[in-house]
Amino acid sequence: MDSQADLNNSRQRGTKSQQYCDEAKRLLGLFGEAVQDVLILHEQQFHAVVEGDITANRFDLLIHEANRHKQNAKYKYMMHLQEHACSSLHDEIDDD
Ligand SMILES: [Zn+2]
Numbered sequence: 001m002d003s004q005a006d007l008n009n010s011r012q013r014g015t016k017s018q019q020y021c022d023e024a025k026r027l028l029g030l031f032g033e034a035v036q037d038v039l040i041l042h043e044q045q046f047h048a049v050v051e052g053d054i055t056a057n058r059f060d061l062l063i064h065e066a067n068r069h070k071q072n073a074k075y076k077y078m079m080h081l082q083e084h085a086c087s088s089l090h091d092e093i094d095d096d
Pocket of ligand 1: 020021022023024080081084085086
């Protein structure tokens with residue numbers, strides 16, 4: 001349904017030093033949001049526990065779902081870097 005907007009997205013005109021493509025940036029952004037979702041839920045659960053909320057365990061299911069979502073987002077991002085090889089800079093920095 002939103003695919004038309006994607007088709008119209010033809011702004012990339014072969015930038016010379018393109019480290020991360022737009023798709024990688026988008027996926028990294030989604031991964032970041034997913035990480036934040038998990039953090040927010042942990043914080044909410046912490047407050048619920050501190051306030052003596054006896055239903056604080058209800059967050060565990062939400063956290064579990066958020067973690068699954070996060071893993072999914074991370075996987076998509078990693079897969080893109082692998083398949084698209086737009087992570088060459090990243091590999092050079094990682095000198096273990
Ligand atoms: Zn890419």
